[in-house]
Amino acid sequence: MNVLLVYAHPEPTSLNGTLKAFTVEHLQRAGHTVQVSDLHAMQWKAQIDADDHPGRDPSVPFHASLDSRDAFRTGRQSADIAAEQEKLRWADAVILQFPLWWFSMPAILKGWVDRVYAYGFAYGVGEHSDQHWGDRYGEGAMSGKRAMLVVTTGGWESHYGPRGINGPIDDVLFPIQHGILFYPGFDVLPAHVIYRSSRIDEASLPGVLEGLGARLDGLASDPVIAYRRQNGGDYLIPALSLRPELAEGEAGLGVHLAL
Known part of the structure; x- marks a missing residue:
């Protein structure tokens, strides 16, 4: 497989740096081809702005989505955006690796999504009708590709349990897994979460790496x-509400799972 690792941590000697190096070596040893987008090393520009659309008419007010659409359509995107899009086209699987900071991904990774997921590339594609509301949530440019999160967090696993104070980890990660990955068509693997990251030492690290290796081994098959x-028939279109006879009487994020 071709695997793209998008990595967001500023310190190479951190636990995340160790996990990144292990991931690349483990995948390559298994015969996969790996590219890494190390966002801090690349000095990735996080903010989306008019500079992302070289040659645009400066007299026209900047509009994030419309400028993104026009730049993508005309092939006038900034070079860093186009390069990351090409990596996504190349990849069979994508891993987003990051520390969970304030219940989400670091700003630099969110900025990668904001800029690389251009209008016409990751969203705003497909017909809109009474039967089909765009190619998204299971369809789209990333269809046929797999994606997985590798996340570190300082909290205990129980803090993110079903009754944990931080909320269930699947709910915390839902906007990323369902909204950022499933939306443009990725098949999304359950996240690999490493808890109590600040407590991992030389004695516990081998077990952590073994667990990560097992998940990497299942990247293509789990x-x-x-x-x-x-657009599979479970939602009313255009309301995009789950049909009332499905998960009857239930509400919340879990209703979007076909159990």
């Missing part, structure tokens, strides 16, 4: 999260 496809 079952993916059974999200409901938007």
